[in-house]
Amino acid sequence: MSTKSSEIKDLAALLRADWNRRIRLDRRMWMSEAVESDDQMLASGERDLLLLLGSEISNTANKRVLEIGCGVGRMLVPAAGYFDSVIGVDVSDEAVAAANQLISTRELQQKVQAILVDGTNLAQIGDSSIDLIFSYGTLGIMPSRVLARCLAESHRVLRRNGSMRVQLYLGREQPSVEEDTLAVRAYDRDRFTRACAAGGFELSSAEELIHPIGNVSKPAEGIIAHIVSLRKTGESPLDTETIEAILLENPEQAAGESWAGSQLEYQMAITRAQKLVIDRQLPEARALFEYAADHYKHSDDIIEKVLTEINRVLESNE
Ligand SMILES: C[S@@+](CC[C@H](N)C(=O)[O-])C[C@H]1O[C@@H](n2cnc3c(N)ncnc32)[C@H](O)[C@@H]1O
Numbered sequence: 001m002s003t004k005s006s007e008i009k010d011l012a013a014l015l016r017a018d019w020n021r022r023i024r025l026d027r028r029m030w031m032s033e034a035v036e037s038d039d040q041m042l043a044s045g046e047r048d049l050l051l052l053l054g055s056e057i058s059n060t061a062n063k064r065v066l067e068i069g070c071g072v073g074r075m076l077v078p079a080a081g082y083f084d085s086v087i088g089v090d091v092s093d094e095a096v097a098a099a100n101q102l103i104s105t106r107e108l109q110q111k112v113q114a115i116l117v118d119g120t121n122l123a124q125i126g127d128s129s130i131d132l133i134f135s136y137g138t139l140g141i142m143p144s145r146v147l148a149r150c151l152a153e154s155h156r157v158l159r160r161n162g163s164m165r166v167q168l169y170l171g172r173e174q175p176s177v178e179e180d181t182l183a184v185r186a187y188d189r190d191r192f193t194r195a196c197a198a199g200g201f202e203l204s205s206a207e208e209l210i211h212p213i214g215n216v217s218k219p220a221e222g223i224i225a226h227i228v229s230l231r232k233t234g235e236s237p238l239d240t241e242t243i244e245a246i247l248l249e250n251p252e253q254a255a256g257e258s259w260a261g262s263q264l265e266y267q268m269a270i271t272r273a274q275k276l277v278i279d280r281q282l283p284e285a286r287a288l289f290e291y292a293a294d295h296y297k298h299s300d301d302i303i304e305k306v307l308t309e310i311n312r313v314l315e316s317n318e
Pocket of ligand 1: 095137
């Protein structure tokens with residue numbers, strides 16, 4: 001299998017366009033559970049940081065830490081309370097701008113910064129310059145080809161004996177297509193372990209993530225959320241196509257013309273819109289229903305009826 005550089009550039013551009021579009025619509029809702037304020041978002045970020053890092057959080061002295069997929073700073077900003085030097089990278093310039101805005105309003109620029117990356121490499125981060133990488137809600141939803149590249153790049157930027165703590169999904173391999181930049185991918189544990197070894201990492205632990213807000217796994221579908229610890233070994237990574245080939249029994253293909261849009265993105269937008277209707281925030285609910293229908297080809301006919309009803313109520317209130 002050989003990956004053309006134009007295909008990687010297309011994937012990088014798609015990642016950026018998709019995430020920018022999501023974050024422009026609502027900068028907080030895609031990060032974790034929907035919250036109503038930055039304070040609530042940061043509280044959820046600190047909770048998840050502690051869940052993710054576990055024992056690493058008590059071993060912070062002189063550590064340079066990197067978050068992959070820092071989003072709008074939900075976990076990056078709380079990380080500054082524990083580490084002296086924190087860098088977040090994200091493929092979305094909307095996310096990076098929002099994260100840096102949050103960092104400056106909290107006056108944390110001396111300790112933490114968010115940096116834009118192209119999504120398929122960590123070119124802005126120097127070789128062997130990071131002690132610990134963490135990532136939450138990011139590696140398990142990105143195309144597997146991108147994950148393979150993230151592993152190899154993480155190996156490059158980590159110092160000797162550096163480690164990673166990441167949240168992703170293990171279990172039964174899920175069918176997915178490469179254009180889907182927001183889909184839960186679950187990796188077979190044995191394949192994932194071997195792919196990490198091919199990326200120059202030893203899997204030191206993989207624990208199921210039991211989350212206080214409720215179900216984050218779907219056992220019936222073979223999707224189990226995990227927190228995985230990886231340690232950089234002395235082995236150099238193999239090429240990223242080999243890592244990707246080990247990760248999945250059925251490699252992700254491009255859907256091309258038949259691409260319908262991300263089903264998870266659609267479901268998240270609808271769920272949030274329904275909550276907004278209940279809270280009587282009708283203009284915001286309308287924007288989300290319209291967004292869901294615009295970006296998913298198999299959207300439910302009922303959305304048209306709901307939109308007609310919302311418009312009727314809003315007009316009658318004018
Ligand atoms: C679901 S959000 C989670 C953000 C953050 N980790 C949190 O928990 O609040 C996923 C983030 O990862 C970013 N992302 C997705 N693929 C990426 C990639 N290949 N490289 C860097 N960032 C990526 C998206 O732009 C988005 O901001």
